[in-house]
Amino acid sequence: MxxxxxxxxxxxxxxxxxxxxxxxxxxxxxxxxxxxxxxxxxxxxxxxxxxxxxxLENYIDAWVKGKISIMLLNTIIVTFMTIVIVILFASPAGFALSKLKIKGEKLIYNYFLLGLIIPIQAVMIPLMKLSNMTNMTNKLSTLIIIYSGWLLCFPILLYTGFYKSIPTEVIEAARIDGCNVFSLFRRIIFPMTKSANLMVAIFTGMVPWRDFFIPLIFTTENTKRTLAIGLFNFQGSYFNDWTIIFAMVVLMSLPLILLYLFSQKAFISGVMAGSIKG
Amino acid sequence: MQKLRKITAPYMLILPAFILYTSIMFIPALENIRISFTNWDGLSQTYDYISYHNYAQIMKDQDFWNAIFVTFKIVILVILIQQTFGILLAVILEKNTRKNVFLRSLFFIPCLLNTVVVGLIFSYALNVNFGILNNFFNNIGLQKLASIDWLGDARYASWAIVMTIVWQYSGYSSLLYLGALKDIPKELYESCELDGASPWQRFWKITFPLISPALTLNCLITLIGTIRLFDIPFVLTNGGPAKATQTIAMLLYRDTFHYRNAGRGAANATILMAIIIVFSVIQTWYLRKREVNM
Incomplete structure (x- = not known):
């Protein structure tokens, strides 16, 4: 040639x-x-x-001075609970929207679709008002509820598409055997969706693990904050000691990078799935 | 009773999600519009309706137009640079050799990092005295570039933000294009090879036209994602110097928390939401049109 x-x-x-x-x-x-x-x-x-x-003591210093233990625990709790709530709420909704006969199906679907374009800043002030009124600031449960509500819509659309690909015969066979909708969902459908669940878990979990906007607004006490906001405050108080700041940076980033290295495919598809959300 | 349960069961499966989403997103979004017509300060129990006064104030405010300018400047620069890098990387690393697969997964790592982490890395990397970039320019003898204060000079601060975003998301963009490249039929390249076309011609005659739908879509995704930019400027420059990196989202944070003017913050948020909705409608319309064409 x-x-x-x-x-x-x-x-x-x-x-x-x-x-x-x-x-x-x-x-x-x-x-x-x-x-x-x-x-x-x-x-x-x-x-x-x-x-x-x-x-290596830089890391110990960062861990102790940055109070990482409590914030790591908070971050794990918030991330885990958000994932659980989103999967438990979105999966049944997606199933109903794709496989069961309901009136106004299209309307409900579009209503959830609308959730993708509401920016979090547009609900910040009313939610702040609500959390002040109900004494819900500085509670991990507040963070969990807000993240779940915010991130719920996309997984619903994802599950709806996913369940559409499951053959209807499976459902009819179970129906004939006398399964009601709830046990049908629990015994047959939910176990079939492992890969979709993993994708939703990664897409959902990435947000509370890294986000810093919501804890910035809804928490004021250090004991209720997550790692991202902890790091931000930490660099404020140690702002010239880059060795310790970067030790904390590495400590914070390592878990996610390690998880990614072990399951690259799942991570990439989970993160990319969110790109439609913008 | 059994019958009733059968009819309501599908709705019961949707209900929890419906309630959660409605109470956390939908109603607050409407409530936000209502608050935008008040003079609420964010704390007190009482407030008055002041009709469109907040919006009128915003329209007269120099800072708002500055924020619009800053936001769109960053958005456009990010789109141009990130999409170029994304396409180049996708084209170069398209074949599934071991080296390419390794590089692709390496370039994806930055988008796993937290924005505060990325902000801190870059506030170090772009420091004028001991940062990586200025040090690099100094070493290769570009004294002019080496003396630029990326974070402290209003002329360059938005470039610092752009560099940071591009660093974080180029690898991600390239994966979106890789998907589009995989769909191009291999025969086209083969016949092109027979005609003796150069790689340059091959790119502009075949690759580019065929990935241009993906390009449009990715531009819209980046646009919608970057318009609400908050974290990076908040960590890196805190909107400064001289408001050179104050985005719309930062402005509404300032109005609400520093100026204690939640009504005006809400009006800002409503404007931001309106802008995002307009572009999202364009995106949806474009996706529908493409489905029809395919």
Whole structure:
């Protein structure tokens, strides 16, 4: 095959672009990890270079001073409960919308679709008013309820599409055997949707794990806050000590990255699914 | 009784989701519009209706038009740069070789990070004195670029925000395009190869036209997602310097919490919602049209 000059130019540009882009992605992450391991003296002398002097105590300092234990626990509780509520509420709704005869099905579907375009900022002030009126600020349950309501719509649409792909014969056979709707759903349909559940869990869980807007508004006590807001406040009080700040950054990011490395496919499909939501 | 249960059962399955969504999203969104016509301060029990006064104030406010300008400037820059990077990466890393699969999953990592984390990494990386970027420019002898204060100079602060977002989401964008590339029939490339077309011609004659529906869709997704931008400027620049990175969402946060003017914050939120709804309607319309064409 003829390989003229444009082929080689293309080849070189391609390698150049990928190399520069890779460095641009990796280098900031590497520097972050490196700084998190440096003793302060080494960091001030030589912030960006390599060093053999490693101080792992930065991580202990970050854990203790950043009060990570309590915030990690809060984050895990909020994330886990949000996932559970969203799956338990969205899955049956999606099932009913796709497989059962109901009046106004289209209308209900579009009503949930509307939820995708309401920005969280547009409900912030009324929810704040409500939580003040009912004394619900500084409660983990408030965060869980808000996240669940906010993130519910997309999984409903996802389950509706997913259940449509399940053959109707399965349902009719179960019906003939005398299953009522609830046990049909519990025994047969729900176990069939493992992959959709995983996708919804990742799509849903990513938000409370990383979000910082809602805890910023609905919590004021440190003992009720999640990691994202904890980190933000932490850098406010230790704003010059980058070694400890970055140790906390690494500690916070590690769980999600490890989970991702173990189940890349599920993660990518879960995160990408949310892109329709914008 | 048995019969009644059969009829109501499907509704009972929807009811919990319906109640939760209605009470957390739908009613509050309407309530927000109502509050936008009041002078509520966010705390007190009483307030008055002041008709469209908040909206009139906003329209007269220099800060609002600045926020619109800033937001759309960031949105447009992000769309241009991120989509270009996304397409380039998707085209270059299309084949499923081990190296490409590895790079693709590596480039996805930034979008798993928390925005506060990304904000902190970049507030270090873009620092004028010891940051990575200025240090890099210094090393390769570009003194002009090395002296730019990305976070402290009003002329460049929005670029700092754009760089951060592009860094975080380019890998993600490229995966969206990869899906579109996979749908292009291989025969087209083969016949192109026989004609002796250069990679450049091949891209503009075949790849680009065939992924342009995905391009339109991704632009809309990025647009709708970035218009409500709040976290990154909040962490990185806190809207400054000189309001150069104050987005619409930051403005409504300021009105509500710093100026204690929840009515006006609500009016701002309503405007933001209206803008998002307009673009979402365009997106839905576009998706429908494409389904018809396919």
């Amino acid at each position: 003829r390989r003229d000059i444009s082929y080689w130019i293309y080849k070189i540009l391609k390698i150049l672009f990928v190399s520069i882009f890779s460095i641009a992605i990796i280098y900031p992450l590497l520097v972050t990890i490196m700084i998190s391991l440096k003793p302060v003296e080494v960091f001030t002398m030589n912030p960006l270079g390599f060093t053999t002097q490693i101080r």
